[in-house]
Amino acid sequence: MCTGGCAKCLGTTLIPLAVLCTLANILLFFPGGKVVENNVHITNEVWYFGGILGSGVLMIFPALVFLGLKNNDCCGCCGNESCGKRFAIFSSIIFAAVGVLGAGYCFVLSAVALNRGPKCYNGTEWTYPFQDGNYLANHTLWNACQSPENIVPWNLTLFSLLLVMSGIQVVLCGIQVVNGLFGTICGDCQCCGCCGGDGTV
Numbered sequence: 001m002c003t004g005g006c007a008k009c010l011g012t013t014l015i016p017l018a019v020l021c022t023l024a025n026i027l028l029f030f031p032g033g034k035v036v037e038n039n040v041h042i043t044n045e046v047w048y049f050g051g052i053l054g055s056g057v058l059m060i061f062p063a064l065v066f067l068g069l070k071n072n073d074c075c076g077c078c079g080n081e082s083c084g085k086r087f088a089i090f091s092s093i094i095f096a097a098v099g100v101l102g103a104g105y106c107f108v109l110s111a112v113a114l115n116r117g118p119k120c121y122n123g124t125e126w127t128y129p130f131q132d133g134n135y136l137a138n139h140t141l142w143n144a145c146q147s148p149e150n151i152v153p154w155n156l157t158l159f160s161l162l163l164v165m166s167g168i169q170v171v172l173c174g175i176q177v178v179n180g181l182f183g184t185i186c187g188d189c190q191c192c193g194c195c196g197g198d199g200t201v
Helices: 004-027 044-048 052-068 085-116 139-144 150-188
Strands: none
Touching: 004 052, 004 085, 004 150, 044 085, 052 085, 052 150, 085 150
């Protein structure tokens, strides 16, 4: 497959993942699907915006760059004739690295949040009643959270989704790093002919 075609495929996959990660992070601001009376009752990791910034906003830029590579001709990129396609492919490596950092940020935050558990009311105070992910294998511990209702499965589901989707994003951006290096060194599989010839760029 052409490096541009591969990049377009990756970009097409990253955009819906970025949207889903953003939505998952937004839903975490509503513990148990309800509006909280005080923002301090929301789990701290939600406020770090891992799904909104890391796997959301920062992932849109690499995705758009990947999508644009397929349309760049062999004489220029983005309408600039002084910019060759190899440079455009090389620049995608930088954006892919940004994507890895953003998705990695979300991945780490989600892992920490899952290990720590949600912030909830245990009958006396708002606290984190679980330690070192002990609630993950022992569902009877979930009863320690009296409010908000269903906060444990809510946080567990959404942070698990963020963990999986950000992990996929890291892999896809890593693939583009390899794809970009290959395209920079060897050129794309074909030239559009605007330079008056065919073959690799």
